[in-house]
Structure formats: C-alpha cells, structure tokens
Amino acid sequence: MFEKEIYVKRRAALKSKMSNGILLFLGTSEASVNYPGNTYRYRQDSTFNYFFGLTDPDLAAIIDLDSDEEIIFGNDVDIDDIIWMGPQPFIKDKAASVGVGKSLPLSNLSEYVAKALNQGRKVHYLPPYRYHNMIQLHKMLGIGFDDLKAGASVEFIKAVVSLRLVKEACEIAEIDKACDIGYAMHYTAMKMAKLGVLEQELVGIMEGIAVSQGLMPSFPIILSQNGETLHNHSHHQYLTEGRLLVIDAGAETNSNYCSDFTRTLPSSGKFTTQQKEIYDIVSAANDLVISISRPGITYTDVHLKMSRLIAQGLVNVGILKGDVDEIVAEGAHALFMPHGLGHNMGMDVHDMEDLGENYVGYDDTYKRSTQFGLGSLRMGKMLEPGHVITDEPGLYFIPALIEKWKNEGINTRFINFPLLEEKYYNFGGIRIEDDILITETGCRLLGSKRLPHTTEAVEAEMAM
Ligand code: GLY
Ligand code: MN
Numbered sequence: 297m298f299e300k301e302i303y304v305k306r307r308a309a310l311k312s313k314m315s316n317g318i319l320l321f322l323g324t325s326e327a328s329v330n331y332p333g334n335t336y337r338y339r340q341d342s343t344f345n346y347f348f349g350l351t352d353p354d355l356a357a358i359i360d361l362d363s364d365e366e367i368i369f370g371n372d373v374d375i376d377d378i379i380w381m382g383p384q385p386f387i388k389d390k391a392a393s394v395g396v397g398k399s400l401p402l403s404n405l406s407e408y409v410a411k412a413l414n415q416g417r418k419v420h421y422l423p424p425y426r427y428h429n430m431i432q433l434h435k436m437l438g439i440g441f442d443d444l445k446a447g448a449s450v451e452f453i454k455a456v457v458s459l460r461l462v463k464e465a466c467e468i469a470e471i472d473k474a475c476d477i478g479y480a481m482h483y484t485a486m487k488m489a490k491l492g493v494l495e496q497e498l499v500g501i502m503e504g505i506a507v508s509q510g511l512m513p514s515f516p517i518i519l520s521q522n523g524e525t526l527h528n529h530s531h532h533q534y535l536t537e538g539r540l541l542v543i544d545a546g547a548e549t550n551s552n553y554c555s556d557f558t559r560t561l562p563s564s565g566k567f568t569t570q571q572k573e574i575y576d577i578v579s580a581a582n583d584l585v586i587s588i589s590r591p592g593i594t595y596t597d598v599h600l601k602m603s604r605l606i607a608q609g610l611v612n613v614g615i616l617k618g619d620v621d622e623i624v625a626e627g628a629h630a631l632f633m634p635h636g637l638g639h640n641m642g643m644d645v646h647d648m649e650d651l652g653e654n655y656v657g658y659d660d661t662y663k664r665s666t667q668f669g670l671g672s673l674r675m676g677k678m679l680e681p682g683h684v685i686t687d688e689p690g691l692y693f694i695p696a697l698i699e700k701w702k703n704e705g706i707n708t709r710f711i712n713f714p715l716l717e718e719k720y721y722n723f724g725g726i727r728i729e730d731d732i733l734i735t736e737t738g739c740r741l742l743g744s745k746r747l748p749h750t751t752e753a754v755e756a757e758m759a760m
Contacts, residue, residue: 297349298466304395306347313455316361317418322429323355337512342643343456345552349394356405367398369405409436420449425650453651460648462682470553471684475731475743477509477547478555482747485543486757489561495519495531506547514554514645518544523725524692535563540724554645556686558729559747565758567751574691575726575751577609581689582728589732589739594662596676599637602689603629618710628707630669638686639674683734690727693720
C-alpha cells in the first residue's frame with residue numbers, strides 16, 4: 297500500500313475527469329475451488345486497489361460526483377471471524393488509512409444504489425469479469441447478465457484508463473521489483489534446464505520463487521518445448537535433445553504490480569545452427585524495439601518496423617521471398633508471428649484488459665487493424681512517458697497454420713512452403729520478451745538486470 301495521499305490524489309484526478317452521478321467500485325470476493333471454505337488465492341480487483349489501496353475481500357466503494365462524498369462499504373469482523381482469522385482493523389480505520397472519511401456496512405450498498413437510481417441519477421460502473429460481481433450488479437441495477445458489459449460506463453472506463461495507463465514513480469518502483477522477482481524465476485530456470493528435466497519441475501520452482509518473494513506469478517506460467525503453441529500450459533515433457541524451451545512467466549508483487557518475461561532456451565544448453573539463425577532474428581527484433589520506442593511514435597509503427605526486420609530475416613534464410621515492404625503490407629510474415637508486439641502492463645499483466653483492450657491500447661485517433669497478426673496487437677497508440685509495455689517479438693512454426701495458408705492460397709507468393717515442410721515442422725517457436733518504460737526521451741528496460749538474451753549469453757549461462 298502506498299501513502300494515503302496517493303489514493304486521495306488519484307480519486308481527485310478521477311473526479312476531475314467525470315461529469316456527474318455516482319461511481320460504483322466493486323472489490324472482489326473469495327472464490328471457492330471445490331467447496332465454499334476452500335478458496336483460490338485471494339486477489340483484489342486492480343481498479344479498486346488503484347483508487348482505494350485496500351486489499352481485503354468483500355469491499356465496495358462509492359464516489360458521489362455531485363456531493364463529493366466518498367464511502368467504503370464493508371463489514372467489521374465478528375467474534376466468529378476473530379476465532380478463525382484473528383482480530384482485524386475496523387472498516388472505518390481502513391477507510392481512514394486511504395483518506396476516505398465515511399464507511400458503511402456492505403448491506404447498505406444496494407440501498408444506496410437504489411436511492412440514486414430512484415432519483416434518476418447515473419450509476420457508473422466498470423465491466424465486471426467475476427460472476428459474483430455480475431450477480432451483485434444484476435441485483436442492484438436490474439440489468440440482465442448478458443447486458444452488463446455493454447451497460448458499463450464508457451466515460452468511467454476512459455477516465456480510469458487515462459490515469460492507470462501513465463505510471464507514477466511509486467508504481468514504476470513496484471514494477472521494477474516485480475521484474476526483479478521475474479528475473480530470479482527465469483534465471484533459476486535457465487540454470488536448472490538440462491536434458492532429462494521435467495518441464496513441470498521448472499514450473500514448480502519458478503512459482504515457488506514468485507510466491508516466496510511476492511504474491512504469486514502474474515499469470516499461469518507458460519513453459520513448453522512446444523513453444524509454437526503461444527500459450528502452452530502443458531508441462532508434461534522431459535527436456536529432449538534438439539528442442540527449444542519457451543518460458544513465458546512473470547511475478548506479481550503484494551501490491552499487485554506485475555512483470556512478464558519470455559526467454560527461449562535450447563533444451564541441451566546448445567542451440568543448433570538452424571535454431572541460432574531464427575533466434576538471432578527474434579533477438580535483433582527485440583533489440584530494435586528498445587532502440588526506437590520513445591514518445592511520439594505509435595506502438596503500431598514500432599510493430600511494423602519490427603515486422604520489416606523479421607521479414608527481412610526470414611527472406612535471408614529463404615523462408616519468405618519477395619519485397620519486404622510488400623510482405624509486411626500483406627501481412628505474410630504474420631504466418632510466423634501471429635501475435636502483436638506487446639501490451640501495456642501494470643497492476644494487470646495485460647493492463648486493464650477487463651476494461652476493454654481497445655480503450656487501453658487504442659483511441660479515437662489510432663484504431664486497431666483487422667489484418668491477421670497486426671489485429672492482435674494489444675497496444676497500438678502513441679507512446680507517452682510513463683507507459684509500461686512489453687516488447688515480445690517471436691517466430692513460430694505452426695504446422696496446422698502453415699497447411700491452412702497453403703491449402704487456402706493465402707499469401708502463397710511470398711512463402712517457401714517446400715522448405716518449411718522439409719525443415720521447420722518440428723522447429724517449435726521462439727519468443728523473447730522484456731518489459732520497457734517509456735521515458736521523456738526514449739525507453740528503459742524495467743528491472744535492475746536484463747536476462748541473457750543472445751545465443752552466446754544464454755549458452756554461457758546454461759553452461760555455468
Ligand atoms: N506473457 C503472456 C502474454 O503476454 O500473453
Ligand atoms: Mn506478455
């Protein structure tokens with residue numbers, strides 16, 4: 297938790313961006329795994345944490361834009377809770393610790409909202425992503441489940457996004473911490489990865505590091521020698537000669553700030569010549585992004601410049617043919633990189649994806665492309681100081697996708713299908729991901745150390 301003034305200032309900034317009505321914030325509740333008392337690890341809602349700093353379950357808040365009243369809703373513990381959970385501060389003291397002067401029991405929330413609705417006032421809420429909160433909103437607002445997302449306040453969403461997207465110094469310090477934990481997770485895996493080791497063992501050790509130094513991994517760890525599957529959560533294979541291991545993982549601090557790194561390791565500790573050729577393209581693409589990202593360029597432009605580099609690299613090894621500008625304009629390179637270059641990161645690893653990707657990564661000026669590959673870019677708009685984004689180029693050989701393009705005649709004039717069939721169907725994938733902060737003049741890598749990212753550095757680290 298930051299100092300009280302941070303939350304007071306954030307709420308004042310939010311109010312200054314809104315017109316009138318009431319703002320309704322729902323925190324999260326515990327979620328059961330297999331019976332009510334056995335719950336998943338608890339995680340507060342990011343927007344609630346951002347404006348109110350309290351990370352306990354079953355809290356809600358209201359900001360009345362017309363009267364300027366702020367209220368935290370929550371229940372004080374009773375003697376039963378004290379027996380099982382120990383004594384807890386009163387809600388009014390928790391509220392005071394973040395500069396909120398009024399608190400009420402949670403059961404008063406629906407009455408408060410009903411009164412506002414009866415007075416014909418606008419109740420602004422954010423798109424819900426937890427079923428419990430959908431039920432609460434449905435009961436309070438009378439909106440059908442299927443209409444809840446569409447009924448969320450665009451004005452509220454845009455105001456929250458504009459604040460959360462530009463990181464304050466205290467947030468950057470937390471993200472740096474999350475990156476240092478992420479570094480430790482990856483570095484340990486890099487040291488432990490040896491022929492015969494089970495992928496799941498690496499996952500377990502990495503998760504343990506995240507939990508022992510912070511809250512948890514920032515998303516379920518992606519770790520597989522079938523790295524051509526972009527988000528592969530199967531970890532059942534033993535490390536085998538000649539394969540590539542993609543590890544995409546990050547940590548979340550206790551204050552809910554995240555990191556997200558990807559490294560690709562040769563299972564045996566040594567890259568083959570073919571693997572090196574492709575790895576060097578991805579590594580150069582990752583470096584290019586760091587060298588050109590700065591205020592005044594859109595991340596779409598960075599993605600496209602990076603795309604030209606990977607297209608040229610694939611032409612050089614004979615996988616693509618033709619003019620690089622044409623290849624990128626037609627999106628032919630996206631057969632090998634079907635995802636976007638990166639996304640915003642903060643209190644969510646895909647920052648504010650719950651509020652709607654297009655509000656976060658695009659705006660009225662910069663619209664999302666519909667082209668395959670580029671259309672998956674989550675962050676496309678103009679870069680500004682304080683933006684935190686991932687730089688995650690990759691190259692993948694997905695036999696089913698290659699076959700589909702061949703059979704359907706998609707971009708066939710640019711693609712050397714016989715070479716792919718002969719040499720690349722068992723290649724797997726390569727992704728290299730770092731986290732960057734846009735500064736006044738350029739960008740910097742987040743975290744105090746950069747994970748090895750060249751073939752030489754990775755091989756040297758794995759050999760030590
Ligand atoms: N690192 C996982 C993702 O960006 O989707
Ligand atoms: Mn990522």
